[in-house]
Amino acid sequence: MYITRRERFSAAHKLSKEEWSDEKNLEVFGKCANPNWHGHNYELFITVKGEVNPETGFVMDLKLLGEMIKERVIRHLDHKNVNLDTPFMKGQLSSTENICIAVWEELAQPIADQGATLHYIKLQETENNYVEYYG
Amino acid sequence: MYITRRERFSAAHKLSKEEWSDEKNLEVFGKCANPNWHGHNYELFITVKGEVNPETGFVMDLKLLGEMIKERVIRHLDHKNVNLDTPFMKGQLSSTENICIAVWEELAQPIADQGATLHYIKLQETENNYVEYYG
Amino acid sequence: MYITRRERFSAAHKLSKEEWSDEKNLEVFGKCANPNWHGHNYELFITVKGEVNPETGFVMDLKLLGEMIKERVIRHLDHKNVNLDTPFMKGQLSSTENICIAVWEELAQPIADQGATLHYIKLQETENNYVEYYG
Amino acid sequence: MYITRRERFSAAHKLSKEEWSDEKNLEVFGKCANPNWHGHNYELFITVKGEVNPETGFVMDLKLLGEMIKERVIRHLDHKNVNLDTPFMKGQLSSTENICIAVWEELAQPIADQGATLHYIKLQETENNYVEYYG
């Protein structure tokens, strides 16, 4: 059985590498390289796998899961600049793929500590684009 | 090839165990334990796996699939109380997980009788929470 | 200028009048008269009218508006039974229309106390049905 | 008859006044005052009023309307920083209200030049917040 919790955050970012010229950044990353930043309303889906506990009918307490995601992930991303403000993104390109992997690293162990398994993360950047990761 | 049919239902439920005190129910199930019930607009996604029939271009007739879901599942859930009115939920905690498993039990055999395979059920309780089950 | 805040709640209710027989209730209210309750995920949209404050660029602080709605309305409706648990619905049929009017009564004065004007309420019961009220 | 065109843009912004201290900005604008910016996927709805042209069955050519919105508004906002990059927002607080008014100023005359009337603008910042303006 799989349970999923959706959380959302609004953040600024840009895609660019310091060691590249502005021209090269613009060529590779297009309008996402705008030096003055741009931003998104991201949607984050966290899917946890486990057995249904016969005592509670739950795989995992969704309220607890939501609190873990808010404490470890959302408060570092919501109304923040992913490149400048988010500790677990320091030194990385802020592509949707890389944010997704970094969120996995933040959540896999705490979820395991609850006796369940982080199975899947989906991070939706716009209506048209999302990434998915299975660890 | 996988085909999916969405159906919806509005139902009341609460999470509580008769053998527990009100305090314990509230502690474990939070606001979902409200003794006077609460409710949701649920969305149910039923995914069937099969080969495409070269005669029809279909895995399975979606109209027939929709009728099976309505007859066996939705009419027992829509505008009902899951705890009190739904035959296939009698004696069980009405968690989203348990409803999902019970719907699987209702649909797996009838779909197999049509020569297709029930592959996956997703049950969405709110915009923020859903469960998934592969049998 | 109009600003709108969406809030959501999940609640149980039924449509029936005590002075009517079960048959009459069923005839008038259809499946909404199910004696064991049913429920919905409601979406509530509160629209406030006002001038834009040149100091802040705001018609009204949306965070304050959200807190007012949560304190006065949502905490009495979310994971509650509208017929049994909601003080401002006591003695009334819990139709979407009546809930909408009652929410208006709860919010019009507090919003006026902030120097703005409650303009419009939309209450969405399902994907297919909603009501709108201008006071 | 009213016709509406939806366009979308992703932008960074922050709410803060240079003449105020960081503390005052944080107190008034909350997390929207984050000095390192944050961002949103905005949805913009432009509604035009007019008579239906019996030759074409149209109030206005939606393709032309879409192009006007993209040329005059979206290309200055999408993947931009509203505070730093958007000519028609220079010197203003980048509240949703102020962006909405500025978009009105950009579009009212060009739409009038086509023989139609700009009637209404809705600007949605998140699932939970939007503003509306009638000029």
Added chain:
Amino acid sequence: MYITRRERFSAAHKLSKEEWSDEKNLEVFGKCANPNWHGHNYELFITVKGEVNPETGFVMDLKLLGEMIKERVIRHLDHKNVNLDTPFMKGQLSSTENICIAVWEELAQPIADQGATLHYIKLQETENNYVEYYG
């Protein structure tokens, strides 16, 4: 008080005038003039205005309203060709505007016969385009 019912239909159409050449049709109507038709999933919102009946808490029985819309409008549009199959569109350009006006003509009197008033129709052609009509 206003109540709204959403119904949906899937239909084929094209925009073209018989008295015009293919070139002129293509010039005026763009890709909507494709001679072999194209189609949409339309969403239709019907808003009715009235007083709340104190007996029922309703402006109008939504089930009855839904049935009237299905009988008079949807069965002539769903899985049909608007240009060829829909009686109330004969001899007219099948623009979203014209369909909206024709639906108004079909529904205004029957709704008045129920003691309520047709107030507003919204017809959504795609995620990005819709029209609105107040009669």
Added chain:
Amino acid sequence: MYITRRERFSAAHKLSKEEWSDEKNLEVFGKCANPNWHGHNYELFITVKGEVNPETGFVMDLKLLGEMIKERVIRHLDHKNVNLDTPFMKGQLSSTENICIAVWEELAQPIADQGATLHYIKLQETENNYVEYYG
């Protein structure tokens, strides 16, 4: 890591076999067999699997992926008649399943030429129905 791009198209089609009588077509395909066509707003989700390139933080350039989908698939489907206008559907029943398989055939090799792998296609015909294919 999986990345997904959504594209949309509006098309007309019908389900019917020339060698069958109208009665048989109606019996098997129901209202989808309407001889005068009907249509849909389709949503197409293309999921590509690959390693994250450490230089760019991307699995694949989404802009390039979008252009490939538009060039090879969407321009043959959008505002077209799937049965009459779409080269890669000639001689096939235009079921959602068959369109999905045909889109796979069009995209698998070009995506492989970019060093990534087409993993999954989802084709949504209406809010209630979609198909999924893994090749």
